[in-house]
Amino acid sequence: METLKVALLGAGNVGAQVARILLEDADALAGRVGARLELTGIAVRDVDAPRTVDLPRDLLSTDAEAVLSGADLVVELMGGIEPARSLIKRALAGGAAVVTGNKALLAEHGPELYAAAEEAGVQLAYEAAVAGAIPIIRPVRDNLAGDNITRVLGIVNGTTNYILDAMDTTGASFADALAEAQRLGYAEADPTADVEGLDAAAKATILASLAFHTSFDRAHVSCEGITAITAADVAAAREAGYVIKLLAICEAVPADPQAPDGDRGVAVRVHPTLLPREHALAAVRGAFNAVYIEAEYAGSLMFYGAGAGGVPTASAVLGDIVSSARRRVLGGPGVTESVGASVTPVGLEAVATSYAIGLRVADAPGVLATIARVFGDHGVSIGTLRQTTHADGAREGTSNDADLRIVTHRALDAALRRTVDAVGQLPAVHEVTSILRVEGA
């Protein structure tokens, strides 16, 4: 039987598990590939660092370039932009197939790397880069290649879903839920990329490019994280029949909001979103991920599972290793990215959604009518309105305060902002407590 040489770059959470499985399951994998996969080297920062998995010491090296030279397959699990980018380019140029889970790198430099793979006639596979273990890259790129995807809604970050779910089910504050996520090992020690939505935005960039056959850039993706979400927002959403999720949304919309029947563009956005509790994505709990796809012929599809964690993510990496190795045995690079569509990337200003708006107002006669008139004057239609009086929020010498939660019909972002600005100027409105988008209603 032929032997293929596999080089691994990085032995952290995911890399160490990939190495373990390559060694432990060597016979089974050889049967599936039609060649033996020999792990020839593992690039690490420190040969003596403690690891979650005991790895053969003679495979470890701090010289990544030496590790990848001569390999048939290079598996990059170091993360970050450099040196990952240069090492992947070097591996591709040398004729090796590359497997990576590096969404940050692909969101910023994907087209350059896809082109390098194409030029070298080898495969660049990255199933682990979006939603961990969930098969989503190949379904979107290959299985749905003959369909027309119209919308992708994804819960693609486990840490933020864990936090929002804990806030929803236990009433915890954002800070307490984050601390718990860190204690359980879901969030990074520095969880900025998770809670600010940057990790989800990188994944959205990759999904949009595949779903709409166009090279999207991270700069095309508008991004808002969950750090401003309060326990009160979550409670109010719950009371109104919604749950708040951080969604990555890629959607075909009119390129010019003033010309609804004109050319279509694609808007890609990440933000906290209210979802009706009966929506399929509302049932995604804890650190799980799910991607919901609407396509012209397939209808609605949902992909669900573990979006993070060393062992589940290793499953996606191993799948790419087996399939790349098998292609190597059979010859040819297989299916590659298709970017012939040249869809126009458009910004958030082109997207109309419903909004949930929280207002702290004076509980006095005529206040509701005045607020409703401002909405009407700006052409934003109110769908539902709930009022809760605040006995403990009484303002000295005046009326009590009340909390209003308004859910609008679909409106463009600019019209909504103008409306909220005008409402905020009303003397009876003491504070705009939140503005959140609603999807799936």
Ligand SMILES: NC(=O)c1ccc[n+]([C@@H]2O[C@H](COP(=O)([O-])OP(=O)(O)OC[C@H]3O[C@@H](n4cnc5c(N)ncnc54)[C@H](O)[C@@H]3O)[C@@H](O)[C@H]2O)c1
């Ligand atoms: N952990 C997950 O759940 C998950 C899920 C999907 C994708 N990913 C992606 O997989 C990749 C790896 O993630 P991870 O969680 O294993 O990260 P990690 O931080 O646990 O592991 C990365 C390892 O690479 C090593 N490394 C970094 N630079 C190096 C260099 N120049 N030379 C040698 N070694 C170097 C680090 O020392 C570390 O051990 C990242 O791109 C990440 O975004 C992770």
Ligand SMILES: N[C@@H](CCO)C(=O)O
């Ligand atoms: N930090 C990421 C890891 C998986 O990409 C998450 O929480 O989903």
Ligand code: NA
């Ligand atoms: Na995946």
